[in-house]
Amino acid sequence: MNNYELMVIFTPVLSEEDFKASQKKYEDFIAENGGGTVHSAPWGLKSLAYPIQKKTTGIYWILEYTGPSDLNEKLKIQLLRDEQVMRHMVTRLDKYAVEYNYKKRNGGFAVTEKTEG
Template sequence: MNNYELMVILTPVLSEDEFKAAQKKYTDFLTENGGTVTHSNPWGLKSLAYPIQKKTTALYWVLEYSASSDFNEKLKIQFLRDDQVLRHMITSLDKYAVEYNAKKRSGVPTGNEKAAEA
């Protein structure tokens, strides 16, 4: 099992319930295929850096999960078939990134706060 971070950009015309249903659909797909969800973070409506399909805003969702490497291809196919998904990006996390994300979620100082203060 490898660790991954997924960012999905969904169309802004979804209601709150539809946004939650889309999140549930993909987390269920993940667990059905033997993966586990580490952390889910729905960012909500944000402005886009450039228009995508004539839209200037979109709904963002970040998911951290563990799954086998062949699962990502299945997930990409599901995203390409879904009209609600504007963009998606899957990033592989090494052990240091997983540790950093866990510390960041728990509120433990990660060391970057000193650089931000200077």
């Protein structure tokens, strides 16, 4: 089982219910194909760096998951077929990235105040 991170940019015209349904659809797809969800983080509506399909905003969603290597090809096909998905990117995480994400989620990094001087 490998660790992966999926970033998806959905079309900005989705309702909140459609966005949650799409998240659940992909989490269920990963579970059905031998994977497991580690963490899901909806970022919400953000401005795009450049227009995609004549849209300047998109709804971002980050999913960290584990799964066999053949899962990504099946997932890619599903994402490309979905008209609500404008862009997607899957990144394989090494052990350092997994540890970093875990610490970031659980407040493992101390926030230091910047002093003026």
